[in-house]
Amino acid sequence: xxxxxxxxxxxxxxxxxxxxxxxxxxxxxxxxxxxxxxxxxxxxxxxxxxxxxxxxxxxxxxxxxxxxxxxxxxxxxxxxxxx
Amino acid sequence: xxxxxxxxxxxxxxxxxxxxxxxxxxxxxxxxxxxxxxxxxxxxxxxxxxxxxxxxxxxxxxxxxxxxxxxxxxxxxxxxxxxxxxxxxxxxxxxxxxxxxxxxxxxxxxxxxxxxxxxxxxxxxxxxxxxxxxxxxxxxxxxxxxxxxxxxxxx
Numbered sequence: 001x002x003x004x005x006x007x008x009x010x011x012x013x014x015x016x017x018x019x020x021x022x023x024x025x026x027x028x029x030x031x032x033x034x035x036x037x038x039x040x041x042x043x044x045x046x047x048x049x050x051x052x053x054x055x056x057x058x059x060x061x062x063x064x065x066x067x068x069x070x071x072x073x074x075x076x077x078x079x080x081x082x083x
Numbered sequence: 084x085x086x087x088x089x090x091x092x093x094x095x096x097x098x099x100x101x102x103x104x105x106x107x108x109x110x111x112x113x114x115x116x117x118x119x120x121x122x123x124x125x126x127x128x129x130x131x132x133x134x135x136x137x138x139x140x141x142x143x144x145x146x147x148x149x150x151x152x153x154x155x156x157x158x159x160x161x162x163x164x165x166x167x168x169x170x171x172x173x174x175x176x177x178x179x180x181x182x183x184x185x186x187x188x189x190x191x192x193x194x195x196x197x198x199x200x201x202x203x204x205x206x207x208x209x210x211x212x213x214x215x216x217x218x219x220x221x222x223x224x225x226x227x228x229x230x231x232x233x234x235x236x237x238x
Contacts, residue, residue, distance in 0.1 A: 009135050009207035010218040059140035061203065075137065079221030082134070082165060082206025083118050083177050083197060 001026045001070045005033060008077035011047050027067045030055055033074060047078075054079060085153075086162040087145045089136060094164045094178050103160045103182040110159045110182035114189040116197055118177040120170050125219060126212045131171040133216070137205035141165070148199040152181075155195070156188040163196065165206060195232055202229040 006019045022036045034055075037048045046052060055062050056075045068074060086102060088094075096115065103113050120132050149161050164178040179196050183189040208219040 006137075008137055008205065009209075013218075056137070056140055056205070059137070059143050061144075075140070077137065077205060078207060078218070080202065080205050081208045081219040081221055082136070082204050083201040083225075 001028075003028065003033065003068060003070075003072070003074055005037065006073070006075040008075065010078045011053065011076055014044050014047055015041055027069050029065050029067050030057070030062065030074075031065045033068060034076075037076065048076060052078060084160045085146070085149050086160075086164075087142055087149070088162075088164045089138075089141055089167055090164065091166065091168040093166070093175055096178075099162050099164070099178060099180045102162055103180050107159050107182060109184055111184050112186040112189040113180065113182045114186070114193040116177075116179040116193050117175055118197075120172050120174045120176055122172045124210055126210050126214075126217055128212050128214075129172065129210045130213065131169060131174075131211040132176070133169050133209040133211065134165075134167045134176070135207045135209070136165070136167050140205050144204045145200065148196055148203065151199070152192045152195050156183065156192045158183045158188060158192055161192070161196070163200070165200075165204070167206070169211075198225070198228045198232060201225045 001024060002021045003024055004019050004021050007015060012018055020040060034048055038045045053076050058073050104110050122129055145163050159182040162180040166176055170176060179193050181189045181193045202225050210217050210219055
């Protein structure tokens with residue numbers, strides 16, 4: 001299956017793309033997606049380390065390694081700094 | 084009643100006060116918080132900010148924070164407005180307004196909403212200085228302010 005991973009803020013700017021489509025086996029997990037991102041963006045690997053990124057699935061921040069299915073909306077972004 | 088807005092334009096305190104109080108005789112207290120662009124932060128000489136967000140998730144996240152506040156305190160109305168795009172020093176960034184029967188609930192809920200907004204709502208700031216642009220790093224202090232609510236006795 002193909003999972004689209006959205007990027008925001010510093011991660012988006014550093015990679016120069018808004019998203020990537022990853023080809024993964026079904027079902028997959030957040031950690032598997034993170035490992036794929038490490039491989040795809042080896043030069044910018046540190047952006048995806050847990051201390052530098054939050055993960056949202058279907059627009060909710062997720063802190064556990066949950067399973068991801070075909071139609072889930074996945075996003076990686078830096079810790080938030082609004083307000 | 085709840086109002087959540089993400090917008091480029093500035094907001095009007097008069098309009099928000101009207102929203103919080105019109106035909107609401109039980110609202111005995113109104114608390115407004117406004118966050119503004121400051122001239123110093125992690126960088127000196129900040130001349131402005133660029134604010135990005137995650138459309139869709141931002142609104143969901145703010146709605147969840149407000150729902151949690153409404154479950155914790157007895158509130159009449161809540162309005163949250165966050166600006167995005169390019170802002171300059173002294174511009175308004177964020178508005179949180181709460182009306183309630185009594186001031187304790189209004190003060191506490193306003194602060195609670197801001198503390199959660201700063202740590203959970205998907206906004207990101209980039210500071211503009213004469214030497215270039217720098218993404219703002221998340222602060223431990225903001226995380227502690229949010230965690231304070233986990234240990235504060237629920238009203």
